[in-house]
Amino acid sequence: MGSLISIIALGFFLGMRHATDPDHVIAVTTIVARHRTMKHASLIGALWGAGHTLTIVVVGGAILLFGWVIPTRIGLSMEFSVAVMLILLGIMNLTGLLQWINGRFSQPGAQPHSHLHADAAEPGEHANDHPHEHASINWFDRHFGSIGVYQFVRPLVIGIVHGLAGSAAVALLVLATIRDPKWAFLYLVVFGIGTIAGMIVITAALGLPFVYASKASMRLNSVLRVSSGLLSLAFGLFLAYQIGFGGGLFTTHPTWTPH
Numbered sequence: 244m245g246s247l248i249s250i251i252a253l254g255f256f257l258g259m260r261h262a263t264d265p266d267h268v269i270a271v272t273t274i275v276a277r278h279r280t281m282k283h284a285s286l287i288g289a290l291w292g293a294g295h296t297l298t299i300v301v302v303g304g305a306i307l308l309f310g311w312v313i314p315t316r317i318g319l320s321m322e323f324s325v326a327v328m329l330i331l332l333g334i335m336n337l338t339g340l341l342q343w344i345n346g347r348f349s350q351p352g353a354q355p356h357s358h359l360h361a362d363a364a365e366p367g368e369h370a371n372d373h374p375h376e377h378a379s380i381n382w383f384d385r386h387f388g389s390i391g392v393y394q395f396v397r398p399l400v401i402g403i404v405h406g407l408a409g410s411a412a413v414a415l416l417v418l419a420t421i422r423d424p425k426w427a428f429l430y431l432v433v434f435g436i437g438t439i440a441g442m443i444v445i446t447a448a449l450g451l452p453f454v455y456a457s458k459a460s461m462r463l464n465s466v467l468r469v470s471s472g473l474l475s476l477a478f479g480l481f482l483a484y485q486i487g488f489g490g491g492l493f494t495t496h497p498t499w500t501p502h
Contacts, residue, residue, distance in 0.1 A: 247429075250421070254430040258437020261409070262292070262445055266325055266482065270401055271442065273332040273475045275450045276468040284450025287398045288442040294402025295409075295442075296435030300428075302407060303414035307427045313411050315499040319492040322408045322499075326482035328401060333476025336468060412501035 261267075271291055275284040305311045313321075413434065414427075421427040456464040491497035 246426075250426060250430050251433050254433035255437035255440070258434040258439075259441030259444075261413075261434070262438050262441030266329065266478065267291075267295075267405060267442070268445060268449070269471075269475050269478050270325075270329060270332060270405065271398070271446050272449050272471045273336045274398055274401070275446050276336065276453055276471045281447050281450050281454060284446045284453075285443050288444070288446030289439055290395060291398040291402040291405075291446070292435070292439030292442040294399040294404075295406040295438055296402075296432075298403050298406030299410050299413055299435050299438070300431050302410035303417075303431050304428050306411060306414040307418060307424050307431070313501075315497045316492065318411055318499045318501060319486055319490050319497055321411075322490075323483065323486045323492055324404050325408045326479045326486060328404050329475045329479030329482065331479075332401075333472045333474070333479060336472030336475065415501055 271288060274287050274291075302311075306313070413431065417427045417430050421430055453464065453467055456467050487493045490499060
């Protein structure tokens, strides 16, 4: 029991620390820059963490349980995908393309579900015959309906990409300390839960200046959004060079140490 508690505690807190990696923070900053409430920013963090956890558990679990060995170029390519994603996020944020996509795929302000339910009522029937069935949907629409489908999918996909880049390193680190594959897999799951919790806290904290700026001055809000885009672009280019040439992805002698 003591070892189980130790694994759970260690995995959870290391997962929270993992959420603070620079590439993670920069990626979610470009996302929360467009949100004006702490609630939405926290939800973005939870979705990012869920995507990250999914790939950490699936890919890392396969490495632990089935002994998968990731070739050097594949490992470098997974890490390079993070650099490409940061570059794209930066460009999209700077050009306003993110805002256009979000508007294109967002739901209108009205709540179609409630209107549909009312229209479907026949004479002698009541539109609210099933209040419990739709209460949670209506609550979600009121609180998060303005985010739009794209804003839900984007952090999930970004989290998946980051999870692919880091899954090998996490799995190998676990194997070095926990020999039993079942305990190691449990560690991965708890690690992922800790990452979700850590990212919720981080996105909520990152959302604070953007929420304040959106209420205080549109110009200040624009400056913060442009700054986040420039930071994402610059860091993405740095990672691309480091992985492509420093790690040798674009050379004949690639070297890869999962980290």
